[in-house]
Every structure is written in structure tokens, then in C-alpha cells.
Amino acid sequence: MRALARMCRTRGARRWQLLASALVMMLVVSGCASEDLPMNALDPAGPVARSQDELWDLVFVIAIVVFVLVEGALVYFVIKYRDRGESTPPKQIAGNTKLEILWTLIPAVILAGVAVPTVATLFELAEKPTDNPLEVRVVGKQYWWEFEYLNEEGQQVVTSTDLHIPAGRPIYLSMQSLSATIGDPGVEALDVKTGDVNGGVIHSFWVPRLAGKQDVVPNHTRNMTIEADEPGLYEGACGEFCGLSHARMRMNIIAEEPEAFQQWLDAQAEPAAEPQEALAQEGAELFATQQCIACHAITGYEGPDGQLAEQRIGPNLTHFADRTQMAGGIIDVNEENIKRWLDNPQAVKAGAQMPRLGLDPDQINALTAYLQSLE
Numbered sequence: 001m002r003a004l005a006r007m008c009r010t011r012g013a014r015r016w017q018l019l020a021s022a023l024v025m026m027l028v029v030s031g032c033a034s035e036d037l038p039m040n041a042l043d044p045a046g047p048v049a050r051s052q053d054e055l056w057d058l059v060f061v062i063a064i065v066v067f068v069l070v071e072g073a074l075v076y077f078v079i080k081y082r083d084r085g086e087s088t089p090p091k092q093i094a095g096n097t098k099l100e101i102l103w104t105l106i107p108a109v110i111l112a113g114v115a116v117p118t119v120a121t122l123f124e125l126a127e128k129p130t131d132n133p134l135e136v137r138v139v140g141k142q143y144w145w146e147f148e149y150l151n152e153e154g155q156q157v158v159t160s161t162d163l164h165i166p167a168g169r170p171i172y173l174s175m176q177s178l179s180a181t182i183g184d185p186g187v188e189a190l191d192v193k194t195g196d197v198n199g200g201v202i203h204s205f206w207v208p209r210l211a212g213k214q215d216v217v218p219n220h221t222r223n224m225t226i227e228a229d230e231p232g233l234y235e236g237a238c239g240e241f242c243g244l245s246h247a248r249m250r251m252n253i254i255a256e257e258p259e260a261f262q263q264w265l266d267a268q269a270e271p272a273a274e275p276q277e278a279l280a281q282e283g284a285e286l287f288a289t290q291q292c293i294a295c296h297a298i299t300g301y302e303g304p305d306g307q308l309a310e311q312r313i314g315p316n317l318t319h320f321a322d323r324t325q326m327a328g329g330i331i332d333v334n335e336e337n338i339k340r341w342l343d344n345p346q347a348v349k350a351g352a353q354m355p356r357l358g359l360d361p362d363q364i365n366a367l368t369a370y371l372q373s374l375e
């Protein structure tokens, strides 16, 4: 009997040790939630994300109160009415109408209360901003994001992976999903609401510090607003499984001072720079003869036989060397990575739509020099 009691004591101590270490672990893990996390939705960096975060705070507080009340009552009753060896069964309350109404009403009232600010925020954020928003078209492709700016003069800038925005100004996004297999540049000019475009898959545009997710659905135009208070880099990713390289469909939102942004946009609207070095000039010719031109646009490009580069299947490369990252934001734009990519895109990013072109090292060198000249 005494041995049994000792065993129970050690078991009890063991349990407390486990509980204590679990608590310490929780503290350690919560310490990871530092402000350095680039995709921390609980660290909002703009008004849209902030209003969503405030909503989250409210719901979280209510959830905590409910949790403490329910679990507190549970623990209290478990202890107070624990089995003391008296075998009389407690009074049964099944079918008690008053109680049934009470515990149906309480959660209903709580949920209705939460719904008021939730629905209000939903409607508020769905509105197109009235204070001079910058409109950007976003196209989800497999597996990268394309961004298109249109200004009043009809000047068009098409980029990918890096989305430059002015800080402190709302950005109103019109988002569509297109499969990379659609070849005709005219197709993308269509209003996809007509359903004339198909073959895309569902992506989800997600920049946690600027706004919550918004699904990007084929044959529909979805809108959302993002805004950054301060210049900085805000990382984003596709938030909806869209295929083999879904996890490699990333993006960089680069918020700049308005003047710097305007300078950037003006520079982007310029046609591509003429290659100066012989190697880059050779690469520019290969661009036409080695099939690159069948998928990629370069504004101002003219091939050896006068070919124009206007396709929008792959990323627009007019100012490719200006971008920080390539291949859907998984590798930096530098000589080594460009060469790796040109040699075998599939080895860098499985499922990428760019095929292996069978380029030899000299061709890769020349094309790399040309791509790096596209500033």
C-alpha cells in the first residue's frame, strides 16, 4: 500500500514536470512571434491589414473570455462534484427546455455580436478607395505574379514578382487568373468576365502585413485594396494550392516614397535598353532565334528579322535586370541564377511552364549578358 502511494506521488510529480515543461515550451514558442517575421499578419503595416488585425483582436478577446468562463466552470464543477464514492446518480437534465434555450441563445448572441463588426469591416474593405487609389492589374499565372500598371496616358508597364507601390497611397488591385498556356496577347486584353478566357487555376493573393488573402479565380475579376504606411519590403505568397510549385509562387511588395515610385514607373515605361556589349548583342539575337520570343515580351525589342517581342505567356522582360528576384520570387536576379535557370528551369522550379531549351553554354552566356543589360 505504501509502495503504491509512493508511486502515485512520483507519477503526480512527473505530470507536474510535464505540465511545467509544456508551459515553458509555450512561452519559448510565443517568443518566436517577433516583429522580424516578414509575413506576420499580426504585425500589420498598413490601414487595411490594421483594420483586419483590430477585428482579429476583438474576436480573440471574446474567444478568450468564453474560453476562461467555459473551462473555468468545467474545472470548478469537475472538482466540486467529483465522485466521492457516493453512488447516487446526479439529477438528469436532458430535455430541460429552459437550459436548452439558454445555451442556444448565449452562443447565438455572441456570434451575432461578432458578426456586426465583421460584416461592417468586410463591406468597408470591399469598397474601392476614394482617395486617389493607384490601380494595378494582377494576373496569377503558374507560378508567378504579373503586375500591370495603366496610367491616364494609357502608358502600360508590365512587370512580375516585384510589385512596386507608393507608400501611404491605397493600391486598388484588379486580379485575374490566367493559365500560362494562353498565347495570344489579345486574349489578355479581353474582359475575362465574358468567360472567353479559361484554363487558369485558383491562386490567392496574400501579403500578410498589408492585407488578408483574396482568392484569384479564373473567369472573374476580384478586387482588393492594399496599402503600406511606410516604404519597405513586404513579402507575399500565393495562399491557395495551385499546382506543383504553389509554394514557390512568391512576390515582393516594394513600397517607396511617392516620388521614387513615380521615377521607377516612368523608367519602366521606357522601351528596353539597346545592348551595348558584343556578348549582350549576341544574346539579343538569340532571344529571337532560340524561342524566347515565343513567350516573353520586351518593349522596343526588334529581332534580326524585325521580329517584335510581344507575347505575354512568360514574364515581360523589358526591365528584367531591375527586379530583385526571378522565377516567382524564389531566387535573386544574378548571373549565376540566370544561367542556372536558362540551363534547366525545371531543376530550379519543378512545374515551371518554361521548357528546357537545350541551350549550350555559349548561348547561355550570351543570353545572360543580354538579360542583365535590361535594366
Ligand code: CUA
Binding pocket: 140, 143, 202, 203, 204, 238, 239, 240, 241, 242, 243, 245, 246, 247, 249
Ligand atoms: Cu498560385 Cu498557389
